[in-house]
Amino acid sequence: MRYLPKSPADRQQMLREIGCKTIDDLFEPIPAEYRLKRDLNVPRQMAESEVIEFFHQCAATNAARYAVFLGAGAYHHYRPVVIDSLISRGEFFTAYTPYQPEIAQGTLQAIFEFQTMICELTGMEVANASMYDASTGTAEAIMMGVRLTGRNSAVVARTVHPEYREVIKTYTQHQALPIAECGYKEDGRLDLAELEKKITDDTAAVLIQSPNFFGTIEDVAAIADLVHRKGALLVVAISEALSLGAVRPPAEADIVAMESQSFGVPLGFGGPYAGVLATKEKYVRQIPGRLVGETRDRDGKRGFVLTLSTREQHIRREKATSNICTNQALIATMATIYMTIYGREGLKELAHQNLAKATYAAGEFSKKAKVLFGGAPRFNEFVVQTREDSYEINSRLLEKKMIGGFPLRKFYPELGNAALWCCTELNSKEQIDAAVEAVGQ
Amino acid sequence: MRYLPKSPADRQQMLREIGCKTIDDLFEPIPAEYRLKRDLNVPRQMAESEVIEFFHQCAATNAARYAVFLGAGAYHHYRPVVIDSLISRGEFFTAYTPYQPEIAQGTLQAIFEFQTMICELTGMEVANASMYDASTGTAEAIMMGVRLTGRNSAVVARTVHPEYREVIKTYTQHQALPIAECGYKEDGRLDLAELEKKITDDTAAVLIQSPNFFGTIEDVAAIADLVHRKGALLVVAISEALSLGAVRPPAEADIVAMESQSFGVPLGFGGPYAGVLATKEKYVRQIPGRLVGETRDRDGKRGFVLTLSTREQHIRREKATSNICTNQALIATMATIYMTIYGREGLKELAHQNLAKATYAAGEFSKKAKVLFGGAPRFNEFVVQTREDSYEINSRLLEKKMIGGFPLRKFYPELGNAALWCCTELNSKEQIDAAVEAVGQ
Amino acid sequence: MSDKDIKKATRHVNQNEGLIFERSSPGKKGYRLPPLDVPAVDAKKVLGSAAREDLGNMPEVSEMEIIRHFTRISTWNYAIDLGMYPLGSCTMKYNARVNEVVARLGGLADAHPYQPERISQGALRIMKTLSDCLLDITGMDAITLQPAAGAHGEMTGILLIHACLKSRGNPRKKILIPDSAHGTNPATAAICGYAVENLKSNAQGMVDIPSLEAQMNEDVAGLMLTNPNTLGLFERDIAKIADILHKKGGLLYMDGANMNALVGKARPGDFGVDVMHLNLHKTFSTPHGGGGPGSGPVACKKILEPFLPMPLVVQKADGTLGFDYNRPQSVGRVRMFYGNFGMHVRALAYILANGFDGLRQTTEDAVLNANYIRKKLEGDYELPYKGQSMHEVVFSDRIQQHKGVKTGDIAKRLIDYGFHPYTVSFPLVVPGALMIEPTESESMEELNLFIDAMQAIAREVEQDPELVKTAPHSTRVSRLDETAAARKPVLRWKPGAAVSAGE
Amino acid sequence: MSDKDIKKATRHVNQNEGLIFERSSPGKKGYRLPPLDVPAVDAKKVLGSAAREDLGNMPEVSEMEIIRHFTRISTWNYAIDLGMYPLGSCTMKYNARVNEVVARLGGLADAHPYQPERISQGALRIMKTLSDCLLDITGMDAITLQPAAGAHGEMTGILLIHACLKSRGNPRKKILIPDSAHGTNPATAAICGYAVENLKSNAQGMVDIPSLEAQMNEDVAGLMLTNPNTLGLFERDIAKIADILHKKGGLLYMDGANMNALVGKARPGDFGVDVMHLNLHKTFSTPHGGGGPGSGPVACKKILEPFLPMPLVVQKADGTLGFDYNRPQSVGRVRMFYGNFGMHVRALAYILANGFDGLRQTTEDAVLNANYIRKKLEGDYELPYKGQSMHEVVFSDRIQQHKGVKTGDIAKRLIDYGFHPYTVSFPLVVPGALMIEPTESESMEELNLFIDAMQAIAREVEQDPELVKTAPHSTRVSRLDETAAARKPVLRWKPGAAVSAGE
Ligand SMILES: Cc1ncc(COP(=O)(O)O)c(C=O)c1O
């Protein structure tokens, strides 16, 4: 096998030195009846060219170079080539978790920069080194709220990504942590009146998303006011990170649970992505996941280390803030490079381009169909209601090499034939016009 | 411009410190009438995504994923992905010529390894660090022969790649170095009787190619005998380097001029490739191009440096062995990695696969057309003669996404409708059968 | 510092580099956008009070500086690509380049998770093929690829146990966990609402059967067992362990972090395991990336299948592949979409490149390497448990403690010798543990250098313990103060923060 | 060694690595072939006595070892990606990553040079577009992209002059070359059958007009001029120089190595140049790759067009692009196929990413940077020629020579300060030259660090010249013995060759 750096003679010599006759002597601890006596039923060893050909064939039966109008938690943005070029350095992608900081300053400094940028963008004071994704991040944020408040229930807006809500349900199901849902108003925003009713003395946290699942931007300040008045914490989820280039950060939140996928991470059929939690400094000892902190070496030189690990499973075991160990470090590094490339001006300019595309598209769609939730501002997504079935429309679009909006019927039957459309900088006017045309047929 | 690491304020400050008002003060040395007063007539600045789209469009109007039966000096072989992964390290591809060995040991050691492998494969004693390609390499080899012998003419086999011969003509045209050509026999090999006549007392070098342009393997030992008897030097060109995995190396030659493209270098519409010259130790002071040699540092540690530079243009100027300066170092490094991956056993196994494919294909073609030069051994190329015009056959193949053999009429009109076909490990039996079928229609 | 024994590494000039924010200045740009082809909008008008004014201290730098910044800091990392990385329990093996290439193919890397199934057949085929391979490798009946890492897989597995027991009437209260277990095991049990009960290891470092028998009762939902365990020992009584659990209605969870000792040689499904996770980022070579991403598929026996997270990849009546969301007994979703698909691609590429014979040889080499190290070092370092090692070996610093040198010091000194240290102070059952897992990716030559280095350090401990206690001496930063970092945490850069000389 | 002034670099642990042959052992494999789908052949039968027995000492290693080998040795290199690389005359600028991506696109990277034109339109479009851009940049009328590097372009250009003059009746005998010229210039003239006549520079480092007038006659075919010249000075009398040549029937060749001072600001075609080459691997950012590949297109005026190498890319009657081989007056082919096409792709990507405004700004920044360095260092190092600098500046070691320190020593000491040295001892007209070309790719911060380092070294020369003379002190190998290497050349590894300790 071409990956294995041993010759047959090496193996013989090593066995001799160990004092074994055959390799099977080393497997003697496994009771004989459990030793596999046949070859595994996996394909035969392939040449590299065959491996590539196999995946080429797979890729060829997947869509490629379609016009994409899907968002809904995974966004198609241009990925500068510098990202892959840098994270393909073996020093980044073949390193482990930086447990030995003296030979891991590259990873540590990159993550420290990630934490800093996430703070700058979200308006929070501290951020962790990453979570698996935003769905598990929101669940962990709610559990963090429980630890911080000593209260034992939570309210989640129905305008939070439906799959985040499913994951929250899974995570919290055995924690005696009931989750109430709160609906939305005509303008697609959270129903504040309902929320006021739903929050009880036992509500640890309220979770909203902004821009929410309809693409609508919530009035975070007003919600925070209400939530804080009730003694609960506000968790704000962000699934479209690029919105932070144009939209006021949720600085009034107590915890922000963000998905970084928009920042240079491939769509990749859903993963790997990178969630991140950010919060106030005073809450840092209850944050889950790794944290990188600054320190000094013996000569006073600046350096970075993993810190506050007494929160974590390898020290605290069943009392840890979370069971997370491996996180999404390389993806966080991708996001860091992306945020660095666009930076202070570029993220804004790019967000404004997204805004312009979606504004134009919503305008065009509204000539042929009903665009819902016009009463509140939105970023790069909007909901189009049609007379025709959303899936049928999408089938038609598919033939024209367009992937239409996300049908909402499954999660929001009350909206009828509605679909969530997304337009980013990658959707040309031509594509938008063609999609509007096809929908309006 | 996104590559430029300066802010407008930086530029102002630097100008101030230099003592200039505007940047144009620094261009004052250029007489005003020659300063360009308009914008260059090149396209406007593009976003990275636009640059990629431009080249995507270009690539899309080029052939891709065709079955290729072309060789003729440029060979399609599988390129292990490790090659690009390694040479994409900035430490390799963004370094200059290793003039400062203490911070260039990576490049130097890789080239030293290249030189060693070329010696092992060709049966020569020394090899240089690379030439532009084999066409310029053969020209330089002949000029080297002139310097070594003090004689002033050369004989070149007509079975040497026609474009090599054109380049030799260009290089030697003003050097009072007449080039005679020598024909081939029925079996596609050099006509030894003719050669004997063509070699004169003034013949410095005889250039042959093996496998020659028809894919036929020359009897190098016999030719060397004759050439040496006449006091001339034998230069052997190798255009299909992989042949060395199966074919006896031309150890009797005085100089080998090899093209390394087969060793992991993309076809790339003809370049960059990497030529290399190898020779006997006693001739090394007349070899053109760079050489890497082993030495020691002050503590006795092994290290590598550019050496014997008194041969070169930067020291010897008009008396140098060649005017070459920049060579093809990174391509030589690609070849080094390729030779390392396949190594002692793999190059042989791969060459034998090529041999098997071409043998099979020639057998199949001979059922439908005439395969020429059957009397001598060949590697992975062979000549097929048809009744139908070669270009017309190729047009038909093209529609079936196959690129047929290289029509020989332009360079060898005496062969009629003949084409040079090449089969490598990348030509499947299925492809070969389809091509035979289409040719025989 | 005496370097005479150091054969593997030398010091070399290395670039300094500040934080990216320290390079920033207004007006530098690393990007350029294409011209906007729709009417520009006034963000203030469109967004009203939700419009953002500015982006604070986000950096402004050019592309050239970005390349240099990340290239320079990358050179401060150790990595598999540079040398042996014998972190026990982490299985730091070669990350094949072809895996990276296929994961980036257009059509796979660009696929939107919600694109219709009929234009996602290639991605589904990959998930299905990988699932089939993993099922045969583990000897299990059903699998989910959704979990994002090992701990996430553990949670999924324990939720399955919970759901299964609940469907039988009582989810029970406790999970048994050996004291040698990884920290994620108890943390996971807690998230799933279970109390953790510690199970002592016996003198051989294995599950103590009498204790297990004593502790197992109707309150216990199951046991989380790592096998081979974190001492690198195969639990010989595994069948008995399973029996004890099953007899009292419990289920056996296996932490599959150490599957690199078993692939192609033995299958958990054959020796009584009911549910387990795999770490694709260990056994199946997907890169660790400085801490992640991982992927933690969970495989289980038929009895647990109904409870697997949704959706599952299934073959549909028309022969095409699709997602099955209609799973009424499912524990729910543990992650949005379908898991870390990019890791699925890489793991499958690894399996295909190896084939059945390569996978078996890989396991054999991994076990061979660990035993070779053990044999060569057992005179120099204390071996607290003498059972036969599988893919890793755990020593202790008992001998070196006499000179005041701890496992952490030896680890730091290994850095000077050109190696990444082993895992320090884990498992907890071994005080002062040195946990060494070479994997199959090390040549005999590299192993010999490692053994030489460990022996040289053992000598240094005797002759010059200070040298070891103050290591590393060859790195651009010396030993970093982790205590100070935790005392007054600085978790982000702020403008005006002081920079020490030399940066 | 005192490191107190060194701000840019620190020493860090770095892996040793022998030659790949020293890793080899029989039976290790880094490859696997697919199964053969045609009958296997017996090579001995098919090839007879031409069959090869074995491949001698070619290495046998695994993929993991190959990755480590080349990764490790790569870390011993300095590179643009790591820091400033101010080699004068070499224009070491940022090599944009997008160039590498587009050059590797399938369809371009896989194109066979002999594939029919109708399925090569994309490649031809690239060559044509690049040609058009370069023609406007140079102000010339016609161009060939065939030459593989600068020296190769020089040869092509001089052959054009030869052919043109010959077509006028007499190719003439001599080429004039200033003493400041690069070594390739005289070497090229010699290959083209011309005698080289040296042209002295005047006190200002420029072409001495009276000498030129005196030396120009009917035997002189032309002048090879670098402009700006290798002192970084623009030849102010360029129009007059061209005039003198043209009046006597000679032609003006320009070595375009220094076009980074002119792009978008002035065009050789406008100031009298008849033919010139460009170095795409300098001005147009294609990577140097440790010594190559390059690309040296040659642009010329109408009068020289008929003689250009064949084939040329042309637009055909039907609007498609194709190669024109029917060029009866052509000097012939200088390289097989069409030149280093991969470099054409990259150079075009650079031009498109810059646009006209970016190209101009680039030139301005390059000239700004050189003048900034000059201003800051002119007190510390001798400036032998005082004319206004363009894109590079040349100092001499005259001041430091008093302490016995030479330009080569200062260069080696710069390594300790974290920089690649400047070009040493070139141009020859400046004894002990320090030739510094920062390019546009350096930030003010990096320039300041360089200036600091140069100033610190100047101080060290006064205070501790030995420190400088024995530099570098921070590298994994100390100063290497180049004399010994040349005395008894060892140009290849041989089995059994001794290896020194520490490797
Ligand atoms: C034995 C064991 N169990 C569980 C884990 C957790 O896996 P992950 O880090 O992928 O969550 C690890 C990894 O460190 C481990 O070694």
Ligand SMILES: Cc1ncc(COP(=O)(O)O)c(C=O)c1O
């Ligand atoms: C002034 C000058 N002319 C010519 C050359 C030769 O160019 P190349 O190395 O591309 O052959 C160089 C490059 O070193 C140069 O600096």
